[in-house]
Amino acid sequence: MDSQQFREFGKLAIDFVADFYDSVRERDVLPSVEPGYLSRILPEEAPEEPQDWKKVFEDFKEKILPGVTAWHSPQFHGYFPCGTSFPSIVASLLTDGLGMVGVTWIASPVCTELEVVTLNWLGKLLGLPEEFLNCSPGPGGGVIQGSASEAVLVCLLAAKDKTIRRLKALNEDLDEDQTKIKLVAYTSDQCNSAIEKSGVLGSMKMRLLKADHLGRLRAQTLTEAFEEDKRKGLIPCYVVATLGTTGLCAFDPLEELGPICETENVWLHVDAAYAGAAFLCPEYRYLMEGISYADSFSFNAHKWLLVNLACSPMWVKDSLDLIKAFDVQRIYLNDINLKVKIPDYRHWQLPLGRRFRALKLWMVMKTYGASGLKKHIRNQVNLAQYFAKLVRSDERFLVDPEPSMGLVCIRLVGGDELTRTLLNNLLEKKKLFMVAAFSKGRLIIRIVIGSQFTTHSDVEVTWKLIRDEADNIGA
Numbered sequence: 001m002d003s004q005q006f007r008e009f010g011k012l013a014i015d016f017v018a019d020f021y022d023s024v025r026e027r028d029v030l031p032s033v034e035p036g037y038l039s040r041i042l043p044e045e046a047p048e049e050p051q052d053w054k055k056v057f058e059d060f061k062e063k064i065l066p067g068v069t070a071w072h073s074p075q076f077h078g079y080f081p082c083g084t085s086f087p088s089i090v091a092s093l094l095t096d097g098l099g100m101v102g103v104t105w106i107a108s109p110v111c112t113e114l115e116v117v118t119l120n121w122l123g124k125l126l127g128l129p130e131e132f133l134n135c136s137p138g139p140g141g142g143v144i145q146g147s148a149s150e151a152v153l154v155c156l157l158a159a160k161d162k163t164i165r166r167l168k169a170l171n172e173d174l175d176e177d178q179t180k181i182k183l184v185a186y187t188s189d190q191c192n193s194a195i196e197k198s199g200v201l202g203s204m205k206m207r208l209l210k211a212d213h214l215g216r217l218r219a220q221t222l223t224e225a226f227e228e229d230k231r232k233g234l235i236p237c238y239v240v241a242t243l244g245t246t247g248l249c250a251f252d253p254l255e256e257l258g259p260i261c262e263t264e265n266v267w268l269h270v271d272a273a274y275a276g277a278a279f280l281c282p283e284y285r286y287l288m289e290g291i292s293y294a295d296s297f298s299f300n301a302h303k304w305l306l307v308n309l310a311c312s313p314m315w316v317k318d319s320l321d322l323i324k325a326f327d328v329q330r331i332y333l334n335d336i337n338l339k340v341k342i343p344d345y346r347h348w349q350l351p352l353g354r355r356f357r358a359l360k361l362w363m364v365m366k367t368y369g370a371s372g373l374k375k376h377i378r379n380q381v382n383l384a385q386y387f388a389k390l391v392r393s394d395e396r397f398l399v400d401p402e403p404s405m406g407l408v409c410i411r412l413v414g415g416d417e418l419t420r421t422l423l424n425n426l427l428e429k430k431k432l433f434m435v436a437a438f439s440k441g442r443l444i445i446r447i448v449i450g451s452q453f454t455t456h457s458d459v460e461v462t463w464k465l466i467r468d469e470a471d472n473i474g475a
């Protein structure tokens with residue numbers, strides 16, 4: 001493909017994406033394909049000969065597109081939102097167009113420098129303590145990880161290294177291997193699967209402690225777990241608190257958990273994958289009270305901040321903890337003498353190569369402005385409240401627990417079986433998508449306001465579909 005063909009193909013693709021969003025309400029939320037559909041219609045071998053791009057694009061529309069779930073339909077209410085916006089899409093295109101790998105500063109100075117600037121901007125907007133910021137005089141700073149999973153794992157590995165260094169300083173004969181197997185991590189049973197997986201990947205026992213009736217990990221539970229393990233000769237090392245759990249969007253109280261971690265020299269990581277974006281709005285910052293106790297904090301801008309996947313900003317109070325844990329040198333990675341404080345980000349993450357992720361964050365922050373981003377968050381919270389109000393007007397339904405951010409959990413008073421039938425029937429019709437969770441032992445349907453295009457009338461459409469199905473099943 002030459003640059004002229006690229007111009008034509010690219011323009012067609014941009015028009016396609018614009019049309020895709022303009023017609024987002026016309027598509028079923030769930031695709032009508034059966035598992036294995038693609039293998040049946042694609043050839044078994046890769047094409048030997050080059051194909052004309054126009055034909056390839058037709059193939060894309062005919063074969064690939066039908067398998068796409070409409071995440072940006074206002075009737076998509078599953079999981080948490082998948083961030084997207086036009087400026088972010090353009091930034092992704094430019095990033096790929098520039099085609100560079102930011103392994104060191106000199107490998108593309110702007111890759112490192114824009115990340116520093118945007119994470120300072122964003123950290124300030126979120127109200128993070130100054131010590132987390134690159135612009136603070138200390139060793140704190142922000143970096144963009146590819147996912148919340150990576151952030152949690154990187155911090156777990158750094159916590160392991162830090163604990164071993166601390167114990168070694170107390171006892172230079174310490175057997176590191178024997179000590180490592182005694183380290184324990186803690187989180188709540190409401191944690192995302194990614195947290196549990198970080199324990200598996202990082203070879204650290206991860207205890208899922210029982211959350212309270214509102215889905216929060218409480219101080220007493222954590223203290224008891226620490227005490228129990230210490231009695232067994234084990235060593236508490238790492239705690240992951242969640243601000244906005246995946247099931248119910250519950251918030252672990254950092255002001256309770258933080259002092260315990262501080263006293264016990266345990267690394268506290270805060271996973272705010274979805275709800276972290278809400279801290280742009282000062283009225284929600286009470287939910288992160290105690291954040292100054294945290295060693296690290298991460299959230300997914302690619303969930304609720306209109307930035308496309310993947311963009312998980314993470315801040316640490318002491319980047320030396322990462323560098324000491326992950327610094328592996330090679331002569332080909334030697335940077336020029338920078339003479340100013342600039343992070344060598346390859347020590348802050350799992351991969352060596354770095355994508356220019358800061359560009360989309362920068363584009364989004366500039367084109368929306370802080371005011372536009374706050375408006376987006378507040379609008380989605382208001383829509384969730386409106387949906388909850390509609391549900392409460394029907395006595396066959398319960399909203400339980402209280403709506404949190406853009407999430408409303410509902411169930412039928414008629415019981416779990418009826419709620420399950422309602423969900424299954426709705427999914428079969430493909431007009432709505434949502435997933436189930438449990439609250440206080442009862443099955444609930446999670447309805448997340450997922451699309452940035454959602455309006456009050458879209459919320460009414462969702463409610464009508466649910467209510468009509470409740471009529472159908474005689475709820």
Ligand code: PLP
Nearest residue numbers: 147148149192194244245246273
């Ligand atoms: N933590 C929470 C609270 C989440 O909701 C999710 C995903 O929904 C994750 C972690 C995992 O995020 P990622 O896919 O970026 O690893």
